[in-house]
Amino acid sequence: MTKPVFQRPKYLKNVPFHYCPGCGHSIIHRLIAEVIEELDIGGITIGVPPAGCAVLAYDYFDVDMGEAAHGRGCAVATGIKRILPDRIVFSYQGDGDIAAIGTAETIHAANRGENITVIFVNNSCYGMTGGQMAPTTVLGQKTTTTPGGRTAPMHGTPIDLSQMIALARGSVYIERTSVHSVRHILKTKKALMKAFTAQMNGKGFSLVEILSPCPTNWKLSPVEAFAHIEKEITKTFPLKVIKDEIDADRQGPP
Amino acid sequence: MADKVLMRGTHVIAESAIRSGCRFYAGYPITPQNELPEYMAEAMMAIDNATFIQAESEIAAINMVLGASMAGARAMTSSSSPGISLKQEGISFLAAQELPAVIVNCMRGGPGLGNIAPSQGDYFQATRGGGHGDYRSIVLAPATGQELADFTARAFDLADRYRSPVVLLIDGMMGQMMEPVVPPEFVNEADMPYRNWILDGARDRPSRIIKSLILDPAKEEEHNWKLYRKYENITKELQITEAYQVDDARLVVMAYGTAARIAKGAIKRVREIGLKVGLLRPLTLWPFPARAVEDASRFVKEFLVFEMNTGQMVEDVRLALKHRSEVHFYGRPGGVVSTPDEIAKVITSLYYRLHLEEEQ
Numbered sequence: 001m002t003k004p005v006f007q008r009p010k011y012l013k014n015v016p017f018h019y020c021p022g023c024g025h026s027i028i029h030r031l032i033a034e035v036i037e038e039l040d041i042g043g044i045t046i047g048v049p050p051a052g053c054a055v056l057a058y059d060y061f062d063v064d065m066g067e068a069a070h071g072r073g074c075a076v077a078t079g080i081k082r083i084l085p086d087r088i089v090f091s092y093q094g095d096g097d098i099a100a101i102g103t104a105e106t107i108h109a110a111n112r113g114e115n116i117t118v119i120f121v122n123n124s125c126y127g128m129t130g131g132q133m134a135p136t137t138v139l140g141q142k143t144t145t146t147p148g149g150r151t152a153p154m155h156g157t158p159i160d161l162s163q164m165i166a167l168a169r170g171s172v173y174i175e176r177t178s179v180h181s182v183r184h185i186l187k188t189k190k191a192l193m194k195a196f197t198a199q200m201n202g203k204g205f206s207l208v209e210i211l212s213p214c215p216t217n218w219k220l221s222p223v224e225a226f227a228h229i230e231k232e233i234t235k236t237f238p239l240k241v242i243k244d245e246i247d248a249d250r251q252g253p254p
Numbered sequence: 255m256a257d258k259v260l261m262r263g264t265h266v267i268a269e270s271a272i273r274s275g276c277r278f279y280a281g282y283p284i285t286p287q288n289e290l291p292e293y294m295a296e297a298m299m300a301i302d303n304a305t306f307i308q309a310e311s312e313i314a315a316i317n318m319v320l321g322a323s324m325a326g327a328r329a330m331t332s333s334s335s336p337g338i339s340l341k342q343e344g345i346s347f348l349a350a351q352e353l354p355a356v357i358v359n360c361m362r363g364g365p366g367l368g369n370i371a372p373s374q375g376d377y378f379q380a381t382r383g384g385g386h387g388d389y390r391s392i393v394l395a396p397a398t399g400q401e402l403a404d405f406t407a408r409a410f411d412l413a414d415r416y417r418s419p420v421v422l423l424i425d426g427m428m429g430q431m432m433e434p435v436v437p438p439e440f441v442n443e444a445d446m447p448y449r450n451w452i453l454d455g456a457r458d459r460p461s462r463i464i465k466s467l468i469l470d471p472a473k474e475e476e477h478n479w480k481l482y483r484k485y486e487n488i489t490k491e492l493q494i495t496e497a498y499q500v501d502d503a504r505l506v507v508m509a510y511g512t513a514a515r516i517a518k519g520a521i522k523r524v525r526e527i528g529l530k531v532g533l534l535r536p537l538t539l540w541p542f543p544a545r546a547v548e549d550a551s552r553f554v555k556e557f558l559v560f561e562m563n564t565g566q567m568v569e570d571v572r573l574a575l576k577h578r579s580e581v582h583f584y585g586r587p588g589g590v591v592s593t594p595d596e597i598a599k600v601i602t603s604l605y606y607r608l609h610l611e612e613e614q
Binding site: 042043044045046048051055056058059061062063064065066067068069072075076077078079080081082083084087104105107108112 | 277278280305307309310311313314315317318319320321322323324325326327329343344347351453454455456457458461462463464465466467
């Protein structure tokens with residue numbers, strides 16, 4: 001008998017992804033499923049998918065999944081987690097979902113220190129709706145609603161939601177990673193592992209922002225899109241641990 | 255038999271919700287319903303597994319309720335007109351995802367910011383769904399302190415039975431008024447219906463999905479018809495009215511909530527001078543009690559609808575009557591509360607104008 005060296009993670013269903021070629025969601029889904037399996041929390045995990053490209057995430061993860069309206073992931077996750085505090089609850093949200101329409105829900109969930117994990121996929125555009133400007137669209141980036149490129153006077157500068165969340169006292173772990181290379185994919189997995197573990201230990205709000213390629217809307221090949229993250233996107237959104245207070249001595253409940 | 259206690263309406267709803275097993279409340283401050291979340295905040299502190307959250311917005315509050323409902327809890331939010339507008343997206347999702355929840359709307363004068371006075375301007379919004387898409391919410395219109403208690407308990411049962419949002423439609427008058435009430439019995443967790451659909455982790459069962467995105471139009475159509483069949487059943491099973499002095503009436507007044515109490519006072523006055531006037535009071539606004547209206551129309555040819563708005567329920571009355579009887583309307587929108595004397599004058603004037611005093 002041969003030992004498999006690579007196979008579908010236990011908590012991904014055996015269905016093909018609908019994502020575009022070169023899209024980062026497929027990689028990120030896989031990483032989350034691997035982390036759920038390795039932490040052995042598949043039977044107690046509840047996921048909250050967003051509106052956006054990952055809206056069909058409930059068809060892929062083989063854990064309980066409850067759909068939220070656009071931007072409301074953190075509010076729905078809050079409701080679930082407060083009723084079932086011993087379960088593991090994560091929301092999966094895009095940049096438009098979390099950093100535009102759902103900014104309030106996200107900041108306040110973090111500020112309350114809700115013991116949930118947020119996966120924030122930043123591809124610097126509204127992918128599902130056809131590539132419009134996102135709050136995270138970088139300066140100069142052309143989108144269908146910034147045909148001349150994003151300019152600060154006209155459109156404002158890209159929002160750094162993760163930094164804003166880090167200011168919220170209830171957040172304990174915020175890291176920005178990327179999936180544009182194997183090294184960064186492995187780093188992303190480590191960050192996810194850390195975020196879910198923080199929740200398992202009741203530490204509070206954790207968020208992993210993942211820079212993700214959108215070759216379709218960036219009008220680049222998948223390989224070019226990976227390079228674009230490395231060269232361009234990380235200038236605005238540098239990869240780093242933004243906050244790590246998992247082991248900090250906290251005064252009273254977060 | 256439990257003792258009567260003197261309580262204001264908002265407190266009656268809050269206490270009744272807790273007794274009915276409500277273990278999750280999220281809301282945002284708005285007048286005239288603030289005493290409800292305040293009561294919940296205090297009362298829920300004493301309950302181990304209860305959660306009270308003052309949310310950052312009405313939108314967040316309804317979506318927290320949605321999450322709690324997914325996780326299997328009896329959950330409630332409350333607000334007042336402008337806040338209820340903000341919740342409509344969430345209510346549409348609750349309906350689409352077939353999640354039980356109780357929503358209290360303590361209506362105020364509108365549109366826009368309006369005022370905080372009692373009004374009934376949200377009838378259309380409540381009874382037509384309110385949010386986007388083809389759905390309905392069950393809408394209950396209690397009019398006394400005791401009914402607030404009984405209908406709060408009932409709202410949670412109905413929400414569970416039909417897996418649907420249920421709206422308690424009241425106004426600031428109902429919310430503020432103190433009346434003697436016998437609160438409902440405490441419901442044990444064990445007596446609540448078993449929920450075989452919740453999201454609590456796929457430990458010993460296949461994973462579950464609760465969603466409303468149905469990209470295939472044929473399947474979305476199927477889902478719409480499934481909801482429709484549920485609404486048909488509710489319409490058959492749940493039409494509640496109170497008939498007061500209708501048997502010999504030549505004119506029937508139709509009103510709900512605060513307006514119905516004012517109308518009842520008016521009817522008592524005109525009965526004293528011999529006018530044969532009755533009150534038909536819907537306690538369910540959706541489903542609208544069309545059967546009772548139809549039945550009454552066999553004996554009564556004149557109806558007067560009194561609402562604290564410019565005429566909303568009157569459309570449902572006309573639909574139910576199918577032109578078999580005449581429908582008159584008297585409305586006071588914007589937070590103006592009529593006195594029983596004012597309505598008595600309206601009734602008297604109409605009664606004589608229609609020559610109803612003549613033996614037919």
